Amino acid sequence: MEFIDLKTQYKKLENQIQENINKVLIDGNYILGEEVKELEKELAEYVGVKYCATCSNGTDALTIALMAIEVGKNDAVFVPTFTFYSTAEVVSLRGATPIFIDSYEDYFNMDAEKLENTIQKVIKEGKLNPKAIIAVDLFGQPANYDKIKQIAKKYNLFLIEDGAQGFGGSIRNKKACSFGDIATTSFFPAKPLGCYGDGGAVFTDNEELYKLILSIRVHGKGSFKYDNVRLGLNSRLDTIQAAVLLPKLKAFKEYELDNRNKFANLYKEKLQDYVKVPKVPEGYISSWAQYTILLNNQEERNYVQTKMKEKGIPTMVYYPKPLHKQTVYKDYNYNVEDLKISENLSERVLSLPMHPYLSEEIVNTICNNLIETIKEYRNEQ
Numbered sequence: 001m002e003f004i005d006l007k008t009q010y011k012k013l014e015n016q017i018q019e020n021i022n023k024v025l026i027d028g029n030y031i032l033g034e035e036v037k038e039l040e041k042e043l044a045e046y047v048g049v050k051y052c053a054t055c056s057n058g059t060d061a062l063t064i065a066l067m068a069i070e071v072g073k074n075d076a077v078f079v080p081t082f083t084f085y086s087t088a089e090v091v092s093l094r095g096a097t098p099i100f101i102d103s104y105e106d107y108f109n110m111d112a113e114k115l116e117n118t119i120q121k122v123i124k125e126g127k128l129n130p131k132a133i134i135a136v137d138l139f140g141q142p143a144n145y146d147k148i149k150q151i152a153k154k155y156n157l158f159l160i161e162d163g164a165q166g167f168g169g170s171i172r173n174k175k176a177c178s179f180g181d182i183a184t185t186s187f188f189p190a191k192p193l194g195c196y197g198d199g200g201a202v203f204t205d206n207e208e209l210y211k212l213i214l215s216i217r218v219h220g221k222g223s224f225k226y227d228n229v230r231l232g233l234n235s236r237l238d239t240i241q242a243a244v245l246l247p248k249l250k251a252f253k254e255y256e257l258d259n260r261n262k263f264a265n266l267y268k269e270k271l272q273d274y275v276k277v278p279k280v281p282e283g284y285i286s287s288w289a290q291y292t293i294l295l296n297n298q299e300e301r302n303y304v305q306t307k308m309k310e311k312g313i314p315t316m317v318y319y320p321k322p323l324h325k326q327t328v329y330k331d332y333n334y335n336v337e338d339l340k341i342s343e344n345l346s347e348r349v350l351s352l353p354m355h356p357y358l359s360e361e362i363v364n365t366i367c368n369n370l371i372e373t374i375k376e377y378r379n380e381q
């Protein structure tokens, strides 16, 4: 059994993907070719924003966003601590300071109330200049933008949406990757929409920011490539990756997102009496980058993961450490009370196989084995 089954997807889309790749090979426009432009247009349309610029990966997409809004030394950027490392790494790489925020236990996303309290604390301390918030759509579910947008406005902060896992999700029909001043996503193969290598994209409705993003993506170019007006990156998307993504986006829109939601509902139905299953707020749709359950404690989680592995069912722990506990941030000063939900989540989370090519039968097998294992563990206690 696969944790994320990319091979079945390939088999289904094989003809179209091969045809598209061959066309790129023959045409010879290997970087930022026609397919890239077509993909950017389709992505912007799907997400419902004016502008989309693809780039090399989701981490670069965040870096480009931070460079466009000129995040630098002495700036504070508020990020969830319960996320993938990239979200904070890019802030530190700009020479700015990530300020870690706790998450909601029910949704895994950044806690808006704690965010506001922490912003006020940083303002009061007066050492750093509060500059931006990076909200993450963790495991596919959009963050609490109803509140986070208001907070960004109130404190005059830029809002960046890290939609690396969130592509396809929505809040009352407004799509993920449209919530920030700038939003970003990743096309790493295992993300909800993935290519066959690295890829990413940046989204915005702001024309001025879009122009900066295009410049930063290609060495800070001015009127042409050898006119360099600012520092930038080499962060373009290969045309072959766009050729792969076009048919994948079509499948994503036509049935993959629906399938992910169908299997998530099945998981919920089967498992909710035994473990804490993820909650989705009214009006929100998740793209289920991961289906993550909560066991009672770390010992139970580890037992279940080991036993499931023995039964041939792959599971993952996203994430075993919140970022404030990572070695790289060992000197980070924080109050344990402020980040305790995230610490607790990292001890209890377990992600189950999730992709659009599951079947009811496979989900049933996973759930039956899981329930049996949990009962076994709880009986021994």
Ligand SMILES: *Cc1c(COP(=O)(O)O)cnc(C)c1O
Binding pocket: 057, 058, 059, 060, 083, 084, 086, 087, 136, 162, 164, 165, 186, 187, 188, 198, 199, 200
């Ligand atoms: C995967 C991921 C990224 C980075 O994307 P890459 O394409 O791997 O660079 C950033 N943020 C989050 C939340 C992610 O899950």
